[in-house]
Amino acid sequence: MSLKDRLKLGLFFLCALAVFFLLQAGYGALSTLSRLELVEAQRDQWQQPAAVLNELQLDSRSIVADIGCGSGYFTVRISPQVSSGKVLAEDIRRLPLVFLWIRAFQKGRRNITVVLGTPDDPHLPEVRVDAVLIANTYHEFTSSGPVLKRVLRSLAPGGRLVIVDRWPRVAQTDSAQAETEHEIAPDRVANDLRDSGFEIIKRRDDFIPSDPGQEKWWLIVAGKA
Secondary structure, rough: OOOOHHHHHHHHHHHHHHHHHHHHHHHHHHHHHHHHHHHHHHHHOOOOOOHHHHHHOOOOOOOEEEEEOOOHHHHHHHHHHHHHEEEEEEEOHHHHHHHHHHHHHHOOOEEEEEEEOOOOOOOOOOOEHHHHHHHHOHOOOOHHHHHHHHHHHEEEEEEEEEEEEEEOOOOOOOOOHHHOOOOHHHHHEEEEHHHOEEEEEEEEEEEEEEOOOOEEEEEEEEOHH
16 A cells, blocks of 8 residues: 555544544533433422522613523523523633533524633623622632622622522531531621622522422522612
């Protein structure tokens, strides 16, 4: 076999490998998206998304930020409610944002903009956001103060911040010792909000009495003081 033929054969195998890996990646992405839809359908049964969205007080032109959006559970549910507005879907992880971008494209949700933030800055626009949602994310913050200050600067007059998270399993207490890395007490968050210049509009400590893991969830609504 000549050198030219060997090069052609090698190029053919490289192309075949590239196609194989692309097909594998595509199949994996489709499988993940299908699982997401299934998990979210189950989550609809207990997460009370309609009640959460109601607290945001949206209209069709609202600009909403979903901080810590993940793969977009709340983002894709907010999008139809702000048909002439925008949803800023922020996360500090790239992969969930990629899946959210694909989902938004598939569903034709042109008003969703993905935003890659940093641990202390969600990169929101100044004084333009009508509502901000932080769902199942606050407990992940390593620097809640800078994040809340940025949210405060971004909120338009009359804007609302809605935070939803889980009670500590040990006891309903604001003791940091009773918390794990995946939960946080509402008293602690309420204090953070006041320290950052917010006022508490509403607080529901029993927002979700029990999820499938027998965990309780609370909800806090805040605005500019």
